[in-house]
Amino acid sequence: MAIKTYNPTTPGRRGMTSQDFDGITAKRPLKSLLAVKNRGSGRNNQGRITTRHKGGGVKRFYRLVDFKLADGVTATVEQIEYDPNRSARIARIKDSNGIYHYILAAQGMKVGQRITVGESAAIETGNRLPLRSVPIGSTVHAIELQVGRGAQMVRSAGNSAQLMGRDNGYAQIRLPSGEVRLVNENCSASLGVVGNEQHQNIKLGKAGRRRLQGVRPTVRGVVMNAADHPHGGGDGGRHGIGGGKNHGSAPKTPWGQKTLGYKTRRRKSTSKFIVRTRHQGKRR
Numbered sequence: 001m002a003i004k005t006y007n008p009t010t011p012g013r014r015g016m017t018s019q020d021f022d023g024i025t026a027k028r029p030l031k032s033l034l035a036v037k038n039r040g041s042g043r044n045n046q047g048r049i050t051t052r053h054k055g056g057g058v059k060r061f062y063r064l065v066d067f068k069l070a071d072g073v074t075a076t077v078e079q080i081e082y083d084p085n086r087s088a089r090i091a092r093i094k095d096s097n098g099i100y101h102y103i104l105a106a107q108g109m110k111v112g113q114r115i116t117v118g119e120s121a122a123i124e125t126g127n128r129l130p131l132r133s134v135p136i137g138s139t140v141h142a143i144e145l146q147v148g149r150g151a152q153m154v155r156s157a158g159n160s161a162q163l164m165g166r167d168n169g170y171a172q173i174r175l176p177s178g179e180v181r182l183v184n185e186n187c188s189a190s191l192g193v194v195g196n197e198q199h200q201n202i203k204l205g206k207a208g209r210r211r212l213q214g215v216r217p218t219v220r221g222v223v224m225n226a227a228d229h230p231h232g233g234g235d236g237g238r239h240g241i242g243g244g245k246n247h248g249s250a251p252k253t254p255w256g257q258k259t260l261g262y263k264t265r266r267r268k269s270t271s272k273f274i275v276r277t278r279h280q281g282k283r284r
Helices: 197-201 207-212 268-273 279-282
Strands: 004-007 017-019 034-036 062-063 074-081 090-095 099-103 114-116 128-132 139-141 152-153 161-167 170-174 180-184 190-191 274-276
Touching: 017 197, 074 099, 152 190, 180 268, 268 274
Parallel strands: none
Antiparallel strands: 004 017, 034 062, 074 090, 074 114, 090 099, 128 190, 139 161, 139 190, 161 170, 170 180, 180 274
């Protein structure tokens, strides 16, 4: 995928880039694999804002992506499509029974390619195998966390994980964050890298494109009045927010939640599966 640039005809166009859609082969999605996507716009049933900075955006239909294809499925890639709900491209495949599915399109996937699911599948990009059958050192994506539940990890554009080894019924997976995690070797994963790898290099160029994505403006707390935000006020002009991440005066939201450097991990029962944290991975 290449990045498309624009002539600087307006200030918003200057520096703006967008995706190149040359790799997309279908102009319209398959109606049987669409679902209505309701937009809450960050409001509750009383119409009050419960999630800030959400609202507006273009209308979208949700594509029903199949993250848990059954073993033994053999299918052919018929189209590569755009999905407005995710950064990756999706592939429309047709199995031997004539049933259509949407899957994540791997890098290099082409129309006419054969996709196989199962332990006996060939070691080729796009095929889906249990981790016990994947060669050590291979690059994988769309990884299951629980057997039969469907892919949950490594699903965004340009991402991939690496199978580091296997031991005692578990596979060691190095995730894009640098974290090394144990995953049941009976869980399945797709071979290769998720496509649309240039997604992260796109420059929106103007605020209106962010509004089309459903993101409303964000106002910094330090420019507000003291009555409106804990960071607001100050007669001396500009000031910092102060405090440390573990200090009692750490910066907080108007509702008392810490905003910088607080721990978000809650499921301590799964900590035993983490061999190396993502923080250790960044120090390598």
